[in-house]
Amino acid sequence: MNDPIEFRKAAHELIDWIADYHENIDRYPVKSQVKPDEIKSKLPESAPADPVGFDNIMKDFEEIILPGITHWQNPRFHAYFPGNSSYPSLLGEMLTSAIAAQCMIWETSPAAAELEERVLDWLKEAMGLPINWKGVIQDTASTGTLAAILTAREQVSNYSINKAGFEHSNYRIYCSTETHSSIEKAVKIAGFGSKSVIQIPVDQNLQLDTSLLKEAISADLNNGLVPVCVVATLGTTGTCSIDPLKPISSICKKHNIWLHVDAAFAGTALLLEEHRGMISGLTDADSFLFNPHKWMFTNFDCTAYYVKDSDALVKTFELLPEYLKTKTHGLVNDYRDWGVPLGRRFRALKLWFVIRSYGLEGIKAKLREHIRLAELFEDWVNNSPDFEKVIQRSLCHVCFRFNPKEVNEERELENLNKKLLEDLNASGEMYLTHTKVNGKYCLRMVIAQTNVNEDHIKADWALINQLKPQV
Ligand code: PLP
Numbered sequence: 001m002n003d004p005i006e007f008r009k010a011a012h013e014l015i016d017w018i019a020d021y022h023e024n025i026d027r028y029p030v031k032s033q034v035k036p037d038e039i040k041s042k043l044p045e046s047a048p049a050d051p052v053g054f055d056n057i058m059k060d061f062e063e064i065i066l067p068g069i070t071h072w073q074n075p076r077f078h079a080y081f082p083g084n085s086s087y088p089s090l091l092g093e094m095l096t097s098a099i100a101a102q103c104m105i106w107e108t109s110p111a112a113a114e115l116e117e118r119v120l121d122w123l124k125e126a127m128g129l130p131i132n133w134k135g136v137i138q139d140t141a142s143t144g145t146l147a148a149i150l151t152a153r154e155q156v157s158n159y160s161i162n163k164a165g166f167e168h169s170n171y172r173i174y175c176s177t178e179t180h181s182s183i184e185k186a187v188k189i190a191g192f193g194s195k196s197v198i199q200i201p202v203d204q205n206l207q208l209d210t211s212l213l214k215e216a217i218s219a220d221l222n223n224g225l226v227p228v229c230v231v232a233t234l235g236t237t238g239t240c241s242i243d244p245l246k247p248i249s250s251i252c253k254k255h256n257i258w259l260h261v262d263a264a265f266a267g268t269a270l271l272l273e274e275h276r277g278m279i280s281g282l283t284d285a286d287s288f289l290f291n292p293h294k295w296m297f298t299n300f301d302c303t304a305y306y307v308k309d310s311d312a313l314v315k316t317f318e319l320l321p322e323y324l325k326t327k328t329h330g331l332v333n334d335y336r337d338w339g340v341p342l343g344r345r346f347r348a349l350k351l352w353f354v355i356r357s358y359g360l361e362g363i364k365a366k367l368r369e370h371i372r373l374a375e376l377f378e379d380w381v382n383n384s385p386d387f388e389k390v391i392q393r394s395l396c397h398v399c400f401r402f403n404p405k406e407v408n409e410e411r412e413l414e415n416l417n418k419k420l421l422e423d424l425n426a427s428g429e430m431y432l433t434h435t436k437v438n439g440k441y442c443l444r445m446v447i448a449q450t451n452v453n454e455d456h457i458k459a460d461w462a463l464i465n466q467l468k469p470q471v
Contacts, residue, residue, distance in 0.1 A: 022087075024328060027073055027077075029429075030076055030431040031070050031428065032070045034067055072084070075453065076459070077430075077449050078445050079433040079444075080433055081237065082294060084448065088353040092350030104334075104336040104342050104344050105326065107326045107328060110332070112349075113332060113333050113334070116137055116333075116335065120306070129270070130282060136306075136331050136335055137347045138303040141262060141264040147340065148231075149192075150317075151185060153191075153316075155258060156228045159316075172226065175198075176202050177201055178238055184263070189359065198216055207241050209446050210248055218312070218372065229258040230248060230258070231261075231345075234261060234263035237265075238437070246280045260289075263289065265295055267288075268291075269295075271367060286307065287308070289303055290303070298355050301347070305339070313338055317337050374445070375393070379422050396446065397445070398444075401441065402416050402420050407471055414441040416471070417442065423469075429459070443461075
């Protein structure tokens with residue numbers, strides 16, 4: 001398709017399709033029910049030689065592709081952490097695609113660089129982050145953490161590993177046993193080897209045990225090892241537990257260790273003054289990230305990454321080949337030097353649309369409503385004879401399990417809960433995932449989808465009760 005008239009017609013049709021999709025999203029099973037290879041078997045093995053029209057492609061999209069889609073925008077999606085979106089975000093993303101600018105440096109689209117700086121400063125202020133920090137958008141939290149670990153590596157080695165590679169392998173990176181797998185991945189990519197990751201045990205609330213962290217660091221220092229970085233998590237993936245930042249930051253400060261804070265999901269809650277307690281100690285951290293693409297109604301991908309010392313970040317990544325030399329270099333932010341990829345999408349635009357369209361107050365109202373719904377769900381669990389909460393609720397995240405009084409054996413409880421999870425997800429009505437809390441298999445109810453309301457969670461609770469296994 002290369003004809004503007006044809007494009008206009010197809011695009012108008014597509015907008016109608018998108019609006020219908022969002023209005024009728026509950027017509028699709030939340031979790032795709034296809035079997036492995038089912039989609040692939042319907043696609044030709046070689047690329048088509050001849051062109052086909054939009055109508056044909058859309059027909060195949062609806063018949064072949066859509067059944068293999070899990071509908072993350074369904075308000076009854078409660079699995080993992082959400083990857084939520086919103087109409088304003090979608091509009092911003094459409095413009096980003098339409099412009100299709102590659103925003104690697106200021107010169108390749110000054111507005112992209114300056115809007116990025118501005119919206120990240122807005123969020124920094126609105127969330128109570130240290131005012132002297134600088135922000136940059138990374139594609140994902142995994143990339144943000146990689147940037148942090150690489151910068152910490154360079155700082156601890158006085159920028160020598162970038163040039164000369166590793167001279168020894170005595171480095172240590174600390175996190176808790178509940179930390180997201182992206183930390184180990186970043187450590188592996190950074191060349192430390194996963195043996196350098198020291199997973200500190202957690203307490204009963206699945207928060208990093210700071211006395212054990214202190215002991216581990218002291219023991220390592222005594223043995224001539226080199227602590228590089230501690231990763232604290234605000235909102236662990238399993239239970240949304242919040243690591244105690246203040247004591248962790250004091251330990252890091254005492255030993256001059258880079259402190260990276262992964263608040264991928266829970267960070268958005270910092271917009272709410274009543275949840276700022278979790279960042280006490282943040283001023284002594286070195287880097288912090290959260291994902292607007294999780295709980296801030298901004299479609300994937302969009303990670304806000306903040307650093308105390310942006311010079312250290314740039315020094316870690318900067319390369320200046322002839323073809324990227326510009327007159328403005330050094331006067332402006334060339335974000336290609338602030339992370340791994342050279343090429344960058346114009347992600348700030350969708351964030352700008354979201355923040356302006358909802359206003360901070362609109363976003364906060366939604367977050368508070370999600371937390372209220374989680375409290376309600378928690379009450380239902382607490383008052384049910386057949387279910388129990390397995391750990392304290394954190395924000396809009398409740399871990400619970402089926403625990404009828406007739407059953408006392410852990411193994412049997414695990415099987416019953418696995419069966420319940422399978423039946424719920426096979427119903428197509430809602431989607432949940434599981435975790436383990438102190439050895440107990442349980443279900444995670446994350447109430448954070450953009451458009452979730454009380455009717456949705458009432459229907460969820462009714463379905464959970466309806467499908468609970470017979471004992
Ligand atoms: N950190 C935490 C705590 C997470 O829960 C997740 C994903 O759920 C990540 C990092 C990775 O996020 P991303 O997909 O943006 O890399």
